[in-house]
Amino acid sequence: MKKLLLAAAIAIALVPAALAHEYKLGDLTIGHPFARATPPGAKVGGGYLTIENRGTAPDRLVSVTSEASPASELHEMSMTNGVMTMRPRTAGIEIPAGGKVELKPGGLHVMLVGLAKPLVKGEKFKATLVFEKAGSVDVVFNVEAIGAGSATGNDPGAHAH
DSSP: HHHHHHHHHHHHHHHHHHHHOOOTTTEEEEEEEEEEEETTTTOEEEEEEEEEESSSSSEEEEEEEETSSSEEEEEEEEETTTEEEEEOTTTEEEEEETTTEEOTTSSSSEEEEEOOOHHHHHHTTEEEEEEEEEEEEEEEEEOOOOOOOOOOOOOOSSSOO
């Protein structure tokens, strides 16, 4: 019985580690890249993650390429006078020194344009993030449910692409 309880406790403790994934690039830590599943026929999707800068100088995410789509753009969504607007961030996304930025539904995000096929829950795809100072890093995006929200996956009511 003690062995069974110990095994169960270990399995429960490992679940968050299995769900979360992060990458390091110099002073930057990229946390839990994920995308929402898309319905059949969708031509765009959204990618989300967190970026923490533990350095003393700011950096900037300038581009993303992915095997899921031929084009990827950095976008920002915002609510103005009750109207949701989305616009490209052509200058990239600044990561302040000692700060953290979350790309999430309803805010900053990666727009995957021209999806080759639907994003399916449980699948993964590779992408490369390019930073102004730190350079580039290869990451893997986990595809989560259509309603997945923040980079911790806890906001099922957030805006979908």
